[in-house]
Amino acid sequence: MHSFGSPTGSAAISSRLDRLPRSRYLRGLVTRISIGGLFELYDLFMTGYIAVGLIRAGIFTATTRGLFDGKSFASFIASGFAGMFLGTLVFSRLSDRLGRRTMFTVSLLWYSSATLVMAFMSSAWAIDLWRFICGLGIGVQLVTISSYITEITPRSARGRYIAYSQFISYLGVPLVAAISLLAIPHRLWGLEGWRFVAIAGSLGAVFAGFLRLRLPESPRWLEAHHRPTEAEGVMALMERQIMQETGAELPLPGPAVEDAAPRHTSPTSPISWSEIWKAGYRRRTLMLTVFNAFQAIGYYGFAAWVPVLLLSEGIEVTRSLTYVLVIACLNPFGSLIAMRFADVVQRKWQIVSLALIVAVCGLLWAQQRHALGILLFGSIITLANSWFSSALHTYQAELFPTRIRAQAVGFVYSWSRFTSIFAGFLIAAVLQRAGTTGVFAVVATAMAVVAIVVSIFGPDSNHLGLEELSG
Numbered sequence: 001m002h003s004f005g006s007p008t009g010s011a012a013i014s015s016r017l018d019r020l021p022r023s024r025y026l027r028g029l030v031t032r033i034s035i036g037g038l039f040e041l042y043d044l045f046m047t048g049y050i051a052v053g054l055i056r057a058g059i060f061t062a063t064t065r066g067l068f069d070g071k072s073f074a075s076f077i078a079s080g081f082a083g084m085f086l087g088t089l090v091f092s093r094l095s096d097r098l099g100r101r102t103m104f105t106v107s108l109l110w111y112s113s114a115t116l117v118m119a120f121m122s123s124a125w126a127i128d129l130w131r132f133i134c135g136l137g138i139g140v141q142l143v144t145i146s147s148y149i150t151e152i153t154p155r156s157a158r159g160r161y162i163a164y165s166q167f168i169s170y171l172g173v174p175l176v177a178a179i180s181l182l183a184i185p186h187r188l189w190g191l192e193g194w195r196f197v198a199i200a201g202s203l204g205a206v207f208a209g210f211l212r213l214r215l216p217e218s219p220r221w222l223e224a225h226h227r228p229t230e231a232e233g234v235m236a237l238m239e240r241q242i243m244q245e246t247g248a249e250l251p252l253p254g255p256a257v258e259d260a261a262p263r264h265t266s267p268t269s270p271i272s273w274s275e276i277w278k279a280g281y282r283r284r285t286l287m288l289t290v291f292n293a294f295q296a297i298g299y300y301g302f303a304a305w306v307p308v309l310l311l312s313e314g315i316e317v318t319r320s321l322t323y324v325l326v327i328a329c330l331n332p333f334g335s336l337i338a339m340r341f342a343d344v345v346q347r348k349w350q351i352v353s354l355a356l357i358v359a360v361c362g363l364l365w366a367q368q369r370h371a372l373g374i375l376l377f378g379s380i381i382t383l384a385n386s387w388f389s390s391a392l393h394t395y396q397a398e399l400f401p402t403r404i405r406a407q408a409v410g411f412v413y414s415w416s417r418f419t420s421i422f423a424g425f426l427i428a429a430v431l432q433r434a435g436t437t438g439v440f441a442v443v444a445t446a447m448a449v450v451a452i453v454v455s456i457f458g459p460d461s462n463h464l465g466l467e468e469l470s471g
Helices: 009-018 024-056 073-091 093-098 100-118 124-152 155-170 172-183 193-201 204-213 219-224 228-246 273-277 279-303 306-312 317-328 331-341 347-365 371-398 402-457
Strands: none
Touching: 009 219, 009 228, 024 073, 024 100, 024 124, 024 155, 024 172, 024 193, 024 204, 024 228, 024 317, 073 093, 073 124, 073 402, 093 100, 093 124, 093 402, 100 124, 100 193, 100 204, 124 155, 124 219, 124 371, 124 402, 155 172, 155 331, 155 371, 172 193, 172 317, 172 331, 219 228, 219 402, 273 279, 273 402, 279 347, 279 371, 279 402, 317 371, 331 371, 347 371, 347 402, 371 402
16 A cells, blocks of 8 residues: 655645546546536526527517616526626635535536526516526536536646536537527427426436535545545545556655645634735735636627627528537537646636637627638637636636635636626627627627736646645
8 A cells, every 4th residue: 555655634635636647536526526517507508599589589689778678688698697696706605614515516406496497487577587596506506616626636637627627518508509409499388499498407406416426525625624534534535546447556745735724713613705815815816806807708798699699690590599509519629629738838828818819709700791700710719718718717716725715716706797797788788889890899808808917917827736826
């Protein structure tokens, strides 16, 4: 049997995790977590696809008569993002308090159930209400998954595993696009097609118990909450599984680095809000807050609105959904590209480069009127966006210590949801006055801000342990 070396406590856990090799066992854990992410992205991206059905049914309109027009499709988008904003800002700290595994399961059950109820609502206000409730669960899930995977994977492959998780999760995008293409143009058993798209998204609740059964708690989280015996049990299980798979001893742990964040005096001690504003984290918190506020406009400006943008250019429903399906199928491939470069190129420079690509290609996409151009530039934007998503979820999760990770990520990420509440109304108004070119001028400006902020204020992070990065 191998020796664990001299490190003790949380330092032992972190150094033992960081020396683990890539393995089928770790990939299996990430896969199970990512199945929850698949339903999350299905539900998140469903917004853009059911837009066509909701507008055709006369429940919502494509444009807005003014700010907070309840009949505008923008109100549907705003409701979901308002829920996500509240979920990430207020409830993500429950992941730090109750554990990654628990909140992963609870949030999956929450938003799946809310989506099912929404599928049977008929008025704009009722649909908006249940979309808001659904958003609460999605907001917590987004933060929990990135924190969970970041903490159970070694530093040498942290970005790769997050990118792999994004690959699995992004399979939900072509899935929702395909179901939308099949269902939305039709009316079945007296129900509009968009309702079946929503019902399919609620199936995540069926898998919640199965996924929880096969997942361990994060050993880093257990140590941070004064549960060393449980942390040791999970860590020993992970090491045993990997040794059985590889048939080889594990290398000795590297030098131990303690988490810089202050430890709990007891497992029930409150998590101080002020910690993310201390000297070591203030710059990161501010940088990521600005970054998220603007990246959401750029990212969702295309992803959530492309079917409506195509319709606004006179492309009929079936052709619009077909184009969207083709483009959506590329989402997982962007994550595959990210897997190749995630731990090779510094993440901050990946984010900067991809933001600029989205800005330029968005402006070019807005000028296209033929299928080839629409598909070409739409495909580039989609690949860049999914790669961008992998990089950002790794980057923001690794810049804060374990005991406040979910709360810190929840706070900075919540501003992407906050701006998205208003971005829908902004894009609807710009679309009405300046067309798709105006919309992508807004997108390009937002992504330019992202590139500037991260290039100037973002720290390097590749191949550094989480405890080193939190120092």
